[in-house]
Amino acid sequence: MIDGIIFDKDGTLFDFRASWGGWARHLLRDLARDAEHAREMGAAIGFDVESGQFAPDSPVIAATAADIAACLLPHMTGRSHAEVMAEINARAAVAAMAPSVPLRPLLGVLKARGLRVGLATNDTEAPARAHLAAHDITEFFDFVAGYDSGYGAKPGPGMCAAFAKRFGFDPARVVMVGDSRHDLEAGRAAGMRTVAVLTGVAGSEELAPHADAVLADIGGLPAWLDGLQAA
Structure with missing residues (x-):
């Protein structure tokens, strides 16, 4: 019943809070003039520097590096949008990601079922590939796309649709797995089944x-897939 699964990255493959809370705190403190400036910039991206917590509507959760840079730019005199975005991407590529579950065993199980596996992230493609490589899971992915890969960003369906098209799949036989409405809306718009996870x-x-x-x-995906097959 299912031919492929396409995952979001942050909050799905990797636990969002554990992965990005420390990264955001260090980014803001390094960019800021002082502690008050760091708090001001944190507020602009929905992040509390002291607690390390993200607001539910923080652009860091589902937006692109370009969007995050645009939020920070009014608080960074003398910096261009391109400069801020480049700094975000460079730091993102070396961010320490915390897997939501042991990834190699799970991805191995999915591949053993004959499924194609893809990645669709609103991160840029280069940091996404760096994160996969850092956790030695690149080999499991048949398709990797970021918002800069030519298919657009989520919640648009472009990345999901491109994954299905790459392998000639009926989108109804593909599952989009993500932790945000952007992910699920992208999957639904592409005609896919959608599964939400609570690691965002x-x-x-x-x-x-x-x-x-x-x-x-x-x-929980293998058991969910077994349930579909039984039905």
Whole structure:
């Protein structure tokens, strides 16, 4: 019933808070003139520097590096949008990602079922590939796309549609797995099934209306797929 699975990255493959809270704190403190300036810039991107927590509507959760840079730019006199975006991307590529579950075993199980596996992230493609490589899981991915790969950003369906088209799949036989409404809306717009996971910032009450299933994390996917097959 399912030919392929396309994953979001941040908040899905990798636990969002554990991966990006420290990164955002260090980024802002390094860019800021002082502690008050860091707090001001944090507020601009929905991040509390002291607690390390993201607001539910933080652009860091689902927006692109270009969007994040645009939020910071009014607070950074003398810096261009391109400069700020380049700094965000460079720092993102070396960010320490915390896997939401042990990834190699899970991805191995999915590949053993004959599934094609893809990645669709609103990060840029180069940092996304760096994160996969850092966790030795690149080999499991048949398709990797960032918002700069030519298919557009989520919630647009471009990356999801390109994955299905690459392998000639009926989108109805592909699953989009993500932790945000942007992910689920992208999958639905591409005609795919959607599965939400709770390893991001959004809760089940926000995600459930846009998903065929809500799982604690991606470790529940094999059992969910078994349920589809049994049905």
